[in-house]
Amino acid sequence: MFGPTSLNIFNVQMQIKTPLELYKLLNKSNCRQCMLPSCMAFAVAVIQGSKRLADCPYLDPDLIDNLQQALAPRTFLADDQEKIVQQLQRKVAELDFSEVAKRIGAVVIDGRLAVNCLGKDFLIDRQGEMTSACHLIPWVLIPLLNYILYCKGKEPLGEWVGMAELQDSAQWGHYFSHRCEEPLRQLAEAHTDLIFEILQVFNASAARGTSSADYSLVVKPLPLVPVLINYWEAEDEFPSKLNILFDRSAEKNLPAEALYLMIRGIVEMFRQLIVRHSRDGKLF
Numbered sequence: 001m002f003g004p005t006s007l008n009i010f011n012v013q014m015q016i017k018t019p020l021e022l023y024k025l026l027n028k029s030n031c032r033q034c035m036l037p038s039c040m041a042f043a044v045a046v047i048q049g050s051k052r053l054a055d056c057p058y059l060d061p062d063l064i065d066n067l068q069q070a071l072a073p074r075t076f077l078a079d080d081q082e083k084i085v086q087q088l089q090r091k092v093a094e095l096d097f098s099e100v101a102k103r104i105g106a107v108v109i110d111g112r113l114a115v116n117c118l119g120k121d122f123l124i125d126r127q128g129e130m131t132s133a134c135h136l137i138p139w140v141l142i143p144l145l146n147y148i149l150y151c152k153g154k155e156p157l158g159e160w161v162g163m164a165e166l167q168d169s170a171q172w173g174h175y176f177s178h179r180c181e182e183p184l185r186q187l188a189e190a191h192t193d194l195i196f197e198i199l200q201v202f203n204a205s206a207a208r209g210t211s212s213a214d215y216s217l218v219v220k221p222l223p224l225v226p227v228l229i230n231y232w233e234a235e236d237e238f239p240s241k242l243n244i245l246f247d248r249s250a251e252k253n254l255p256a257e258a259l260y261l262m263i264r265g266i267v268e269m270f271r272q273l274i275v276r277h278s279r280d281g282k283l284f
Ligand code: SF4
Pocket: 026, 027, 028, 029, 030, 031, 032, 033, 034, 035, 036, 037, 038, 039, 040, 042, 043, 055, 056, 057, 058
């Protein structure tokens, strides 16, 4: 029905940095053969490293080679992530699951370690392989495997702090604000109802306390690593605002980089869910 996309070589001499730039090069049929609901969702997934160009059967192999060069930095990142996941899986496979389950707030089901993330069980088998009803992307896998390996079992203290206030995570504060809080604020502003409906599906609970935020919800991406999301809607001349806070104990249960990646993974999951469930299938 659709032929391979043909493209003048001059169009791919530049670097492709955004999903929209890649989307313009796809055939836009939304045929779903890449297992995603639209060509735009596919473009987002390729840029984020969770899909390969070859997953679209309508891209000509020569064109894929050219596009790989244009996407090179991201592709290397995706390859690195896969290697990291494999290394972590090997280490997890050596663990005593009964001992680990007690330490990290998980359970053992039929010989597999079941870790509850955002209300959904992620099951890890004796080979370190993981299955879940949720889509498994490296941004999610890496924090989860790090949690299994390094969580010290520290109970949350009930004191919420920003990433920059955590002892070992301060260096991630700048990235965190630009790569996690700001993108989530933009999504929350464009899809307020959908974002907070999704959070309810992920077992979010109303935060206790006296926050002035319009929405103040606690989610548990990992059993002992709760996260508080505060969102203030735009009002008159005041723009919308969003912050993401961690329990003061967070670094005892997850290394700083994995904390950052965990929230990147959540933001990426939101992007994919919005493309899938919003009325027009668009992020913005
Ligand atoms: S990107 Fe996905 S939806 Fe778009 S044409 Fe290719 S296989 Fe079909």
